[in-house]
Amino acid sequence: MTWEPERLDDQSLLAEADQGAMLPAIAAAAAQVRTAHRDASEAGVARLARDGRPRAIVVAGMGAAALAGDILAVICGYGAPVPIVTVRSGRLPGWVGAADLVMAVSSSGQTTETLAVAAEAVRRGASLMAVGAQGSPLQAVATQSSALFVPVTAQGPPRARLWSLAVPLLAGAGALGLTQDGTDLFEGVARALEDMAHRCRPSSESFVNPGKALAMELAESVPMVWGASPLTAVAAHRLALQLHENAKYPAIWGELPEALHNQLAVLDGPLAERDIFADTAERTLRLVVLREADDRPQALFKVAEDRGVPVSELIAEGVNPLERLATLIELVDYASAYLALGYGIDPTPVTSITELKARISQ
Template identity: 70%
Template sequence: MTWEPERLDDQRHLSEADPGGMLPAVASSAAHVRTGYRTAVETRVDRLADHGRPRAIVVAGMGGSGIVGDILAAIVGNGAPLPIVPLRSYQLPGWVGAADLVVAVSGSGDAEETVSVATQAVRRGCTLLGVGAPGSPLEAVATQASAIYVPVPVTGPSRANLWLLAAPVIVAAAALRLVQADADLFERVAKALEDMAHRCRPSSESFINPGKSLAMDLAESVPMIWGSSPVATVAAYRLACQLNTNAKYPAVHGELPEAAHNQVEVFDGPLAERDIFADTAGRTLRLVVLRDVEEQPQVARRRETSVRLARERDVPVTELSAEGEHPLERMATLIALGDYASTYLALGYAIDPTPVSAISELKARISQ
């Protein structure tokens, strides 16, 4: 597999190399926001408020669905009156009980880890909210427990339906008065995603297309992706995961200030070295920093100093800034840009971004 950047402006290649339609799926994010919000309202997730505010919220999910818990925790922020715990596991923590809300999210509705957690939540008497495909095992668990279930019209892999899955959970949090998120906010987010889709459209050439430009930065490097706030860190994690699954590409993610206590040492390691006399360029480190307008002052200083250290050592740096006023808007713009970049990176290597053969093989072997 060789990187050929000219592929990114070859419209025929972009179409033929993406038979699963990952680029159109990414471009559907705005529609997914609107559909997810509308479905949540029609399903009356606001009924959760009838139970009163829970002691804690556990958001269970795996893979492309698992990030929903991180999104919720980040947009609610440190001022939350209760803990919000993302969970990627088969096992519900021992402390979770009848006073808590368990949100089970699965695009397919049959992720065995998430179905297991939902079943345990019902047995313990927790309030349960399910979000996923209609007619699925997860919906069966929720229906049997008389719990609220939001059936969203997921098509393709869960990672391509992020906002279909996330919007209902955010609507539920708004009903519990944990975050201000009304129809106007979701429409602003949808419009921001439409704008990003226009800027990153396949027909837009690489030198003005932010998605293609980021893919070109990442190509033939080992990206270390840092977030400078909780909002930006979720986007950093999402980008690393999308690089893994879409482009089959390695990536490391981190959060400031913690990354400045360990990952910064990589600037002095073997992947930061450049051999200018080598016949072929080796893959070297690239620092990718996702910035947010809401940065703690000391974190901002660590970010600035870390970037300076990297550049002094000739480590290439890419800095990206979130756009928008509300944390959800800012997160959405960063995530959308990363989704496009990971897809374009795959296509630049002539890799079909949709299949996840290794994951499928792993699941098949486990089930034997």
């Protein structure tokens, strides 16, 4: 596969390569926010507050569903009066019981690990909120236990439905008084997503399109993606995951300051070396730092500059934490898709994952 950046500004080539319609799915993020907030309200998410705040909230999910739990935790913040834990497996922590709320999230409603956690939560007497497809096994678990169920109506692959999964959780947290809630909040997020989608639209040329520009910086590199704060670390994780699935591209992610105590050493390794006399381009390290406007790690950038390691900076935009996180995620989603398309790869299929699931189920 050869990187051909000219593909990014050729509308016919983009449409031909994007057979799974990933770009339209990314552009639908704002609609997802509005629809998911309406669906959560109509499902009766406010009922979560009837019995008061739980002792703890556990979000169970895999992939984008687990990331929805990370979004919930970072938006509620360190000051939340209850701990929020994301479980990426098929088992609940041993301490979970009747005083706790389990949010089981699966876009398809069929994820084996999530179904196991939901059933275990019911057995232990924990409160259950389920988010998934209508008519799915997850809805059946919720119905049988008289638990709250919020339907996911968005189309496309699960990783393209992130906001359909995250917004019901945020609405539930709002009902519990753990974070801001209301139509105005989510409408502001939707407008911010629309703005970023407009700037990253396929017809916008590379020199003014932030999604295409980031893809061009990432191409032919080994990205090490760091978030400079808990909020931007969630977006850094999302970028790495989307590079894996959309672009079939390796990436490392981490969070500052922890990454400075281990991952930083990579800047002195073989992947950071550049041979300016080489006949062919080498795939060498690129540092990608996601940060908020007032948090620029100057010392880190100086260390990278001294070693000749290029740095890409992504700065969060928005008037509140959720808007800042949402716009970063929208940008990196576009960049991962454009990176795939620049290599002539359809972003949607994940053949190896599908094959592994089929082998496991046999």
